[in-house]
Amino acid sequence: MPHSLLPEDPDFATRVRRSFDAQQVMHTLGASLQRVEPGEIAIVLPFASHLTQQHDYLHAGVVATIADSACGYAAMTLTPPGLDVLTVEYKINLLAPAQGETFVAVGSVLRRGRLLTVCRGDVLATSNGREKAVATIQATIITLERELATRARAPA
Amino acid sequence: MPHSLLPEDPDFATRVRRSFDAQQVMHTLGASLQRVEPGEIAIVLPFASHLTQQHDYLHAGVVATIADSACGYAAMTLTPPGLDVLTVEYKINLLAPAQGETFVAVGSVLRRGRLLTVCRGDVLATSNGREKAVATIQATIITLERELATRARAPA
Amino acid sequence: MPHSLLPEDPDFATRVRRSFDAQQVMHTLGASLQRVEPGEIAIVLPFASHLTQQHDYLHAGVVATIADSACGYAAMTLTPPGLDVLTVEYKINLLAPAQGETFVAVGSVLRRGRLLTVCRGDVLATSNGREKAVATIQATIITLERELATRARAPA
Amino acid sequence: MPHSLLPEDPDFATRVRRSFDAQQVMHTLGASLQRVEPGEIAIVLPFASHLTQQHDYLHAGVVATIADSACGYAAMTLTPPGLDVLTVEYKINLLAPAQGETFVAVGSVLRRGRLLTVCRGDVLATSNGREKAVATIQATIITLERELATRARAPA
Numbered sequence: 001m002p003h004s005l006l007p008e009d010p011d012f013a014t015r016v017r018r019s020f021d022a023q024q025v026m027h028t029l030g031a032s033l034q035r036v037e038p039g040e041i042a043i044v045l046p047f048a049s050h051l052t053q054q055h056d057y058l059h060a061g062v063v064a065t066i067a068d069s070a071c072g073y074a075a076m077t078l079t080p081p082g083l084d085v086l087t088v089e090y091k092i093n094l095l096a097p098a099q100g101e102t103f104v105a106v107g108s109v110l111r112r113g114r115l116l117t118v119c120r121g122d123v124l125a126t127s128n129g130r131e132k133a134v135a136t137i138q139a140t141i142i143t144l145e146r147e148l149a150t151r152a153r154a155p156a
Numbered sequence: 157m158p159h160s161l162l163p164e165d166p167d168f169a170t171r172v173r174r175s176f177d178a179q180q181v182m183h184t185l186g187a188s189l190q191r192v193e194p195g196e197i198a199i200v201l202p203f204a205s206h207l208t209q210q211h212d213y214l215h216a217g218v219v220a221t222i223a224d225s226a227c228g229y230a231a232m233t234l235t236p237p238g239l240d241v242l243t244v245e246y247k248i249n250l251l252a253p254a255q256g257e258t259f260v261a262v263g264s265v266l267r268r269g270r271l272l273t274v275c276r277g278d279v280l281a282t283s284n285g286r287e288k289a290v291a292t293i294q295a296t297i298i299t300l301e302r303e304l305a306t307r308a309r310a311p312a
Numbered sequence: 313m314p315h316s317l318l319p320e321d322p323d324f325a326t327r328v329r330r331s332f333d334a335q336q337v338m339h340t341l342g343a344s345l346q347r348v349e350p351g352e353i354a355i356v357l358p359f360a361s362h363l364t365q366q367h368d369y370l371h372a373g374v375v376a377t378i379a380d381s382a383c384g385y386a387a388m389t390l391t392p393p394g395l396d397v398l399t400v401e402y403k404i405n406l407l408a409p410a411q412g413e414t415f416v417a418v419g420s421v422l423r424r425g426r427l428l429t430v431c432r433g434d435v436l437a438t439s440n441g442r443e444k445a446v447a448t449i450q451a452t453i454i455t456l457e458r459e460l461a462t463r464a465r466a467p468a
Numbered sequence: 469m470p471h472s473l474l475p476e477d478p479d480f481a482t483r484v485r486r487s488f489d490a491q492q493v494m495h496t497l498g499a500s501l502q503r504v505e506p507g508e509i510a511i512v513l514p515f516a517s518h519l520t521q522q523h524d525y526l527h528a529g530v531v532a533t534i535a536d537s538a539c540g541y542a543a544m545t546l547t548p549p550g551l552d553v554l555t556v557e558y559k560i561n562l563l564a565p566a567q568g569e570t571f572v573a574v575g576s577v578l579r580r581g582r583l584l585t586v587c588r589g590d591v592l593a594t595s596n597g598r599e600k601a602v603a604t605i606q607a608t609i610i611t612l613e614r615e616l617a618t619r620a621r622a623p624a
Contacts, residue, residue, distance in 0.1 A: 022210035025218060028184065054178035060243050061224055062181060065217025087216050088428060089452055091247035091403055091559035091606060093586045095579045110604060111563045115427075116400060116454070118561045118604065120588075136578060136586065138559060138606045140401055140452065142428070244584060245608055247403035247450060247559055249430045251423045266448060267407045271583075272556060272610070274405045274448065276432075292422060292430065294403060294450045296557055296608065298584070334522040337530060340496065366490040372555050373536055374493060377529025399528050403559035 004112050005039035009081040012038065016073050019084075023069075031066055033073075039109040041073040047101050058098035060135075063105075063123050067092060067137040070107030071119035075141035078112050083143050088116070090139035098134045100125030107137075117141045160268050161195040165237040168194065172229050175240075179225075187222055189229075195265040197229040203257050214254035216291075219261075219279050223248060223293040226263030227275035231297035234268050239299050244272070246295035254290045256281030263293075273297045316424050317351035321393040324350065328385050331396075335381075343378055345385075351421040353385040359413050370410035372447075375417075375435050379404060379449040382419030383431035387453035390424050396458045400428070402451035410446045412437030419449075429453045472580050473507035477549040480506065484541050487552075491537075499534055501541075507577040509541040515569050526566035528603075531573075531591050535560060535605040538575030539587035543609035546580050552614045556584070558607035566602045568593030575605075585609045 009015060013036040020026060020033050029051060035042035043066045045058075053059040068090050076085045107121035123135040165171060169192045176182060176189050185207060191198035199222045201214075209215040224246050232241045263277035279291040321327060325348040332338060332345050341363060347354035355378045357370075365371040380402050388397045419433035435447040477483060481504040488494060488501050497519060503510035511534045513526075521527040536558050544553045575589035591603040 019210045023215060024206050024208040025215040028206045050180050050184045052180045054175045059179060059181040059221065061217065061221025064220050064224070065215065068217055068220070086253075087250055089247065089249040089401065089430075091245065093245040093579075093606065093608060094243055095586060097242075111561075111601065118401075118563060120604075133579065136588075136606065138561065138604065140561060245557065245586075249423075249450065249452060251430060267405075267445065274407060274557075276448075289423065292432075292450065294405060294448065296405060331522045335527060336518050336520040337527040340518045362492050362496045364492045366487045371491060371493040371533065373529065373533025376532050376536070377527065380529055380532070398565075399562055401559065401561040403557065405557040406555055409554075 005078065005109065007038045007078055009079070011081065012077045015081065016041070016076050019076065020073065025065070029062060029065065034104060036073070036077065038077050039074055041070045041077065041107050043070045043105045045103045047103070055097070058103060060094050060098065063094065063098050063103065063135050064092050064137070066103065066105035067107065067121045067123050067135055068139060070105040071121045071137060071139040072141055074107040074109050074119050075117040075143070078109060078117070079143050083145060085141050085143055088140040088142050090137055092135055092137040094135050096132060096134045098125055100127035100132070102126045103134070115143060117143065161234065161265065163194045163234055165235070167237065168233045171237065172197070172232050175232065176229065181221070185218060185221065190260060192229070192233065194233050195230055197226045197233065197263050199226045199261045201259045203259070211253065214259060216250050216254065219250065219254050219259065219291050220248050220293070222259065222261035223263065223277045223279050223291055224295060226261040227277045227293060227295040228297055230263040230265050230275050231273040231299070234265060234273070235299050239301060241297050241299055244296040244298050246293055248291055248293040250291050252288060252290045254281055256283035256288070258282045259290070271299060273299065317390065317421065319350045319390055321391070323393065324389045327393065328353070328388050331388065332385065337377070341374060341377065346416060348385070348389065350389050351386055353382045353389065353419050355382045355417045357415045359415070367409065370415060372406050372410065375406065375410050375415065375447050376404050376449070378415065378417035379419065379433045379435050379447055380451060382417040383433045383449060383451040384453055386419040386421050386431050387429040387455070390421060390429070391455050394458060395455050397453050397455055400452040400454050402449055404447055404449040406447050408444060408446045410437055412439035412444070414438045415446070427455060429455065473546065473577065475506045475546055477547070479549065480545045483549065484509070484544050487544065488541065493533070497530060497533065502572060504541070504545065506545050507542055509538045509545065509575050511538045511573045513571045515571070523565065526571060528562050528566065531562065531566050531571065531603050532560050532605070534571065534573035535575065535589045535591050535603055536607060538573040539589045539605060539607035540609055542575040542577050542587050543585040543611070546577060546585070547611050550614060551611050553609050553611055556608040556610050558605055560603055560605040562603050564600060564602045566593055568595035568600070570594045571602070583611060585611065
């Protein structure tokens with residue numbers, strides 16, 4: 001494992017899972033953590049008809065939600081205990097209509113910083129056993145003391 | 157009204173409202189169209205606890221969903237009848253935690269093209285009567301014949 | 313002037329002009345500061361044949377360079393003395409080929425933060441007396457102590 | 469080679485090199501094509517003092533120029549003869565100050581479309597024999613008939 005991906009918190013996976021479980025929207029979407037590794041997260045989401053756009057594909061906003069979350073939690077795997085993460089911004093390309101039975105968003109840390117972490121991610125759809133990329137994301141994540149992250153103020 | 161914002165379809169508002177209503181995810185989120193004008197759309201979303209992240213604010217993915225949709229529908233107000241729109245990509249900055257009772261995403265057409273339209277948008281939160289910007293988005297939308305937009309292929 | 317645009321450093325314009333003059337690339341491009349105001353900067357660049365792409369328009373990279381710089385310096389107008397700024401990231405849409413005699417990039421602060429500032433900008437081309445938007449940018453700028461900004465390390 | 473990276477034009481490298489040579493700005497920067505392969509381009513740029521920002525590093529605008537060009541030409545390797553490419557938009561993260569003796573921008577096609585191609589790229593700096601990532605880009609490129617690309621109108 002490259003030095004830049006060594007977790008500072010041996011309990012990083014517990015911390016990530018606890019935070020994810022506290023996100024009500026993930027229950028609403030039916031998303032769950034598939035994989036929690038140092039610097040990399042996979043979130044899985046089965047297709048569901050309450051999440052569609054006008055052509056009955058998964059809405060791009062839902063695709064972006066799991067892509068962004070995979071990036072944010074990938075960053076969190078590498079933060080020290082007691083620190084929280086917030087997405088500063090991201091850019092996403094929607095590569096194809098999100099058609100499929102299952103969607104997996106994989107986010108990875110590209111550059112880890114004390115304050116800012118840059119992540120990349122991809123969302124893959126599986127349809128009749130065939131996998132296809134439906135989105136790709138590039139995101140900037142900020143690491144903050146928990147108190148700052150919970151106060152109703154700007155990320156920085 | 158500047159020439160670039162003259163709608164080609166006098167029934168643009170009906171078309172936008174019909175497409176919006178067909179998006180199941182909007183019902184799941186509790187979002188609705190607040191305003192449909194040539195080149196500009198406002199989507200309103202009341203806070204709801206099934207949409208939160210780990211600190212009980214609105215999840216950034218939900219903020220992005222209404223921001224992106226406001227941009228896409230703003231583009232659709234200017235397309236000829238029978239054509240559909242898809243988001244090619246967007247970039248969003250999350251300016252502050254999405255805390256508030258009500259969220260309004262306003263999307264406007266910045267540059268209208270035959271094929272590609274560029275939009276900007278802002279999401280404002282209202283909390284105890286005070287309004288605050290929580291996100292800003294820049295999006296590229298493609299106009300496609302309906303048949304292309306519904307086929308399970310890439311946007312272009 | 314809104315409170316958020318009050319400069320902390322009365323000498324902000326001197327500081328911005330000094331930093332701009334120290335950018336050798338601006339001399340190479342022939343760019344200069346047209347306007348330095350609290351929260352807003354305009355950079356002007358005359359067309360020059362050593363800056364073109366394959367169709368003899370201004371290269372998009374040059375357009376982006378003045379757009380990004382206008383955003384960065386707009387942020388710097390609001391930082392306390394002794395602090396420096398760095399661009400964390402930006403996203404730019406190229407709206408039209410950069411054809412014209414003169415190009416002006418205007419960058420403005422959209423949200424000022426202690427650490428991160430979000431700016432928007434536009435690049436306008438003037439051709440035969442007619443003005444046209446050729447690019448639009450959204451950028452995230454970080455404020456750093458000068459020592460950090462000059463060290464050969466990541467922005468944060 | 470994956471099917472999606474098979475070039476339609478056996479002479480793609482000649483076409484890319486001819487277009488690159490016609491970009492005056494590349495001569496001004498001192499940039500050259502290091503590698504031209506189906507779906508991937510590398511552009512190399514030696515450090516030069518006429519390209520610096522205020523701390524004597526390479527200006528971010530120059531970094532972005534070679535990153536964007538590497539993406540655009542990567543897309544062009546896969547277009548049919550007679551078609552041209554234009555950058556619709558890109559997003560770049562600046563990961564570290566651009567300090568070094570040599571800079572290499574590598575752009576690759578992530579998703580090839582008939583009309584829109586999505587590319588990713590990285591810029592690496594080499595300083596005293598050590599390589600370091602200084603930027604990462606995600607770009608959307610449009611393929612156009614040459615006539616459209618040279619007319620003074622919007623990319624689409």
